[in-house]
Amino acid sequence: MKKRLLFVAAAAALAALMVTRGRASSHREAPLISQDPMADNTDLYAFRSPDRPDTVTIVANYIPLEPPASGPNFPAFDDTVLYEIHIDNDGDSKEDLTYQFRFHTETRDPDTFLYNTGPIASLTDPSWNRPQTYTVKLVRHGGGDGRAEVLGRDLPTPPDNIGPRSTPDYDALAAGAVTTLAGGVTVFAGQRDDPFFVDLGSIFDLAGLRPFNPLHAIPLPAEPGRDAVARYNTHTIAIQIPIAQIVRAGHPTIGVYASASRREVRILRPDGTTGGEGRFVEVSRLGEPLINEAVIPLGRKDFWNRSEPEDDAQFASFYTSPEVSRLENLLYGSALAKIDVVNRTDLAAILLTGVPGLNFTGPRQADLLRLNTSIAPSAAVGAGNRLGVLAGDLAGFPNGRRLEDDVVDIELRAFAQGYGAFLHTLLGLPDKSPNNLLGDGVDANDKPLLAHFPYLASPHQGYDVP
Amino acid sequence: MAATYSSLTQALPVILIAAAAGAAAALAPHLVPHDRRAAAETTSVGSSGAGRASSATTADGLRRRIGELDARLRDHPADAAAAVPLADALLRLSRATTDSRPVGRAETILKGVLEAEPAQYDALRVLGAIYLSEHRFRDALDAARRARDLRPSDAWNYGVMGDALVELGDYDKAFDAFDTMAAMRPSATVYARVAYARELRGDLAGALDAMRIAGESTPAQDAEARAWYAAQLGELYLRTGRLDDAAREYRRSAFFYPEYPHAIVGLGKVKAARGDRDGALALFLDQLSRTPTLDLAARIGDLHRARGDAPAAERYYQLAEDLAGPAAAQTEANLALFLAERGRKLPVAVAIAEAVAAKRADIFTEDALAWAYYKAGRITEAAAASQRALRTGTRDERILAHAAQIAAAMQGRKAGRQEGSNSGQEGRKSE
Numbered sequence: 069m070k071k072r073l074l075f076v077a078a079a080a081a082l083a084a085l086m087v088t089r090g091r092a093s094s095h096r097e098a099p100l101i102s103q104d105p106m107a108d109n110t111d112l113y114a115f116r117s118p119d120r121p122d123t124v125t126i127v128a129n130y131i132p133l134e135p136p137a138s139g140p141n142f143p144a145f146d147d148t149v150l151y152e153i154h155i156d157n158d159g160d161s162k163e164d165l166t167y168q169f170r171f172h173t174e175t176r177d178p179d180t181f182l183y184n185t186g187p188i189a190s191l192t193d194p195s196w197n198r199p200q201t202y203t204v205k206l207v208r209h210g211g212g213d214g215r216a217e218v219l220g221r222d223l224p225t226p227p228d229n230i231g232p233r234s235t236p237d238y239d240a241l242a243a244g245a246v247t248t249l250a251g252g253v254t255v256f257a258g259q260r261d262d263p264f265f266v267d268l269g270s271i272f273d274l275a276g277l278r279p280f281n282p283l284h285a286i287p288l289p290a291e292p293g294r295d296a297v298a299r300y301n302t303h304t305i306a307i308q309i310p311i312a313q314i315v316r317a318g319h320p321t322i323g324v325y326a327s328a329s330r331r332e333v334r335i336l337r338p339d340g341t342t343g344g345e346g347r348f349v350e351v352s353r354l355g356e357p358l359i360n361e362a363v364i365p366l367g368r369k370d371f372w373n374r375s376e377p378e379d380d381a382q383f384a385s386f387y388t389s390p391e392v393s394r395l396e397n398l399l400y401g402s403a404l405a406k407i408d409v410v411n412r413t414d415l416a417a418i419l420l421t422g423v424p425g426l427n428f429t430g431p432r433q434a435d436l437l438r439l440n441t442s443i444a445p446s447a448a449v450g451a452g453n454r455l456g457v458l459a460g461d462l463a464g465f466p467n468g469r470r471l472e473d474d475v476v477d478i479e480l481r482a483f484a485q486g487y488g489a490f491l492h493t494l495l496g497l498p499d500k501s502p503n504n505l506l507g508d509g510v511d512a513n514d515k516p517l518l519a520h521f522p523y524l525a526s527p528h529q530g531y532d533v534p
Numbered sequence: 535m536a537a538t539y540s541s542l543t544q545a546l547p548v549i550l551i552a553a554a555a556g557a558a559a560a561l562a563p564h565l566v567p568h569d570r571r572a573a574a575e576t577t578s579v580g581s582s583g584a585g586r587a588s589s590a591t592t593a594d595g596l597r598r599r600i601g602e603l604d605a606r607l608r609d610h611p612a613d614a615a616a617a618v619p620l621a622d623a624l625l626r627l628s629r630a631t632t633d634s635r636p637v638g639r640a641e642t643i644l645k646g647v648l649e650a651e652p653a654q655y656d657a658l659r660v661l662g663a664i665y666l667s668e669h670r671f672r673d674a675l676d677a678a679r680r681a682r683d684l685r686p687s688d689a690w691n692y693g694v695m696g697d698a699l700v701e702l703g704d705y706d707k708a709f710d711a712f713d714t715m716a717a718m719r720p721s722a723t724v725y726a727r728v729a730y731a732r733e734l735r736g737d738l739a740g741a742l743d744a745m746r747i748a749g750e751s752t753p754a755q756d757a758e759a760r761a762w763y764a765a766q767l768g769e770l771y772l773r774t775g776r777l778d779d780a781a782r783e784y785r786r787s788a789f790f791y792p793e794y795p796h797a798i799v800g801l802g803k804v805k806a807a808r809g810d811r812d813g814a815l816a817l818f819l820d821q822l823s824r825t826p827t828l829d830l831a832a833r834i835g836d837l838h839r840a841r842g843d844a845p846a847a848e849r850y851y852q853l854a855e856d857l858a859g860p861a862a863a864q865t866e867a868n869l870a871l872f873l874a875e876r877g878r879k880l881p882v883a884v885a886i887a888e889a890v891a892a893k894r895a896d897i898f899t900e901d902a903l904a905w906a907y908y909k910a911g912r913i914t915e916a917a918a919a920s921q922r923a924l925r926t927g928t929r930d931e932r933i934l935a936h937a938a939q940i941a942a943a944m945q946g947r948k949a950g951r952q953e954g955s956n957s958g959q960e961g962r963k964s965e
């Protein structure tokens with residue numbers, strides 16, 4: 069007992085130090101933006117599982133840029149948020165199936181605020197003080213009765229990856245949190261390495277691309293790209309579903325988006341009883357990558373986030389007159405072939421209705437990640453061509469999105485009308501040169517992916533990271 | 535007594551020139567923390583504790599950024615793309631260093647942009663927040679309404695509008711604005727506002743619910759915000775007499791953010807409520823050395839007085855007055871309330887309360903006015919102001935206690951009049 073007390077005291081002292089050091093960070097945040105990372109979709113992936121090709125894997129990530137050494141307040145899903153993955157399977161851009169995820173955090177020892185008071189040897193270890201479980205529900209819209217069917221209740225999540233003392237056998241903990249539900253659906257929710265890779269530092273410095281630095285309007289020496297998401301974690305909801313359960317006959321292509329919703333809490337409670345039971349308002353959604361960042365203007369983001377994909381025609385002008393293309397002309401105009409900045413129906417088509425002959429779902433414009441489930445996986449996990457369809461790999465983005473797909477380079481080229489030879493030949497899309505070589509110089513994730521579900525690499529350990 | 539309203543400032547961190555009230559007032563008498571009750575309580579979010587920690591890092595970073603943006607702005611004076619981030623950085627520098635002067639510059643810069651381009655949205659949006667931090671609530675309201683008209687889908691503007699309206703005492707409109715914000719974009723910042731609105735309406739259980747959700751919705755990485763919400767929960771528990779729960783939340787707050795002023799002062803209040811005067815005094819004195827505020831000095835004075843040490847009490851009461859700054863510069867009635875409650879300089883107390891009440895009609899200003907009138911023997915005026923202080927249905931103990939005494943004095947006066955005597959003396963009794 070005494071030993072344990074000593075341990076707690078030491079942990080508390082350490083925790084105090086860490087907080088002190090971390091203080092400054094909360095003041096670095098942009099004070100005008102209301103930070104809400106726990107309800108912030110970072111990335112969405114949907115692909116046919118290479119190791120289980122009769123299934124589709126959908127990965128919805130939340131909480132951007134989690135530093136691994138983030139104690140004592142380790143990141144977690146928010147118990148007050150409704151996390152959802154929506155699937156449209158008949159091309160009308162309205163969700164037909166919604167998988168809902170709600171979390172619940174338990175406090176095992178109310179006498180301490182610490183995350184753990186000893187090594188976490190298993191998911192039921194009493195020294196893990198803040199375990200989080202979740203419930204999965206399926207709502208069938210339209211044809212179904214609209215009621216939520218509980219697919220799984222009180223499912224385990226792994227702890228965050230803290231260090232060799234707190235989480236000595238992390239991979240086993242994470243593996244223990246992969247749950248198979250009735251009907252062959254497999255789920256996982258918890259911290260993982262963020263599989264996204266991008267040179268944010270350069271891109272947010274006046275749209276710089278390090279390999280093309282000498283060609284920028286403000287030239288710098290060329291250098292390799294730097295992955296700004298390397299060594300950061302995220303929180304992942306992953307679900308693997310038999311294809312037969314989500315497609316409709318004659319419609320092999322599904323449209324997917326993920327969202328986070330918060331309760332509308334009003335001042336006057338309707339019945340004078342406890343609050344918090346207002347309707348859910350969608351505060352974040354994500355279909356195609358980088359739309360919120362690169363297409364939707366700053367002042368419209370709140371509105372876009374709470375709009376339904378089926379109403380996305382109202383944002384179509386931001387696709388057909390894209391800001392990114394204008395910037396590419398402005399900043400790389402001397403080096404690139406002139407890019408059209410109006411009437412870009414190519415972008416509206418690819419991003420809002422799907423590529424004809426590949427994953428077109430119909431004329432209704434909606435920001436959905438479209439996956440043609442009749443196209444077989446082309447490679448093992450992580451081994452697909454990073455340029456996806458641009459390089460003729462039809463199992464990759466924009467046909468769904470695999471973890472290895474380099475969506476930054478693909479979209480940079482698409483916005484610059486450098487679609488590459490394959491799509492030029494197939495669809496007559498422009499293949500302007502050297503626009504078809506653009507890229508941020510970051511081509512892959514910093515950690516290798518796993519060969520099996522949930523595929524994302526284990527989170528970086530706090531102890532390991534400088 | 536709870537500083538719940540600072541939740542709103544927490545919610546819109548930029549509107550807060552955080553600082554110990556005293557320190558800010560000393561630097562710039564016109565500037566004390568946005569929230570009257572935060573001022574009366576302790577410090578505001580981003581208190582000097584954080585300011586010290588960040589001044590070596592963040593403040594330097596901000597200064598560098600300000601230098602770069604300044605250079606850009608020299609070449610293109612009306613360049614909104616440089617001016618708005620510059621104003622934003624200046625506002626944050628004020629917050630990090632407790633020096634209010636950068637805010638004045640920020641205002642000038644934004645006005646320059648708006649002169650060249652009256653509908654420059656981002657400039658207008660930040661300007662409202664700057665006015666709030668300067669306690670220019672009507673100007674803040676105007677700016678926020680114009681911004682709202684330009685971009686009705688931006689939930690932020692309803693927050694600025696609601697904050698200004700609350701400060702002005704226009705509660706129905708304020709609550710509408712908060713509800714609109716909640717419908718558009720629920721977030722911790724909205725939940726905190728809802729909690730405060732419910733508290734104003736006397737719904738403490740509802741306030742606790744909303745504040746709990748606000749805390750849960752706050753990211754782990756934002757330790758300061760988490761500490762802030764935990765401290766607010768502590769305040770609400772304290773007000774409902776749940777001392778153990780209050781102590782737990784204050785401890786949680788200090789766990790998230792060591793030496794967090796709200797947490798330390800809260801723990802002191804729990805000790806005082808439990809009768810541990812020495813324990814409370816030790817915590818308050820320690821905190822006073824870091825964040826000198828009117829409220830802390832007044833609490834310390836009270837504790838000395840309760841121990842029978844009148845000279846020490848007087849020293850701290852004098853310090854409290856000094857920390858509040860000159861009477862003419864008050865935009866809050868907390869100095870008036872302090873003077874009235876301790877029976878000091880009653881004509882000054884009345885003058886301050888009247889001057890503030892001419893500009894705003896929130897229930898805390900009305901209460902201070904009522905109490906100043908009462909102590910000055912102006913019972914009829916006290917009763918009218920007291921009625922206005924009760925209009926939201928608040929269950930604030932201080933307001934209710936004042937109202938009860940004033941009502942009793944009115945009764946006594948009526949009875950006295952019938953008996954031909956004067957019971958106005960009642961009002962002279964110190965609390």
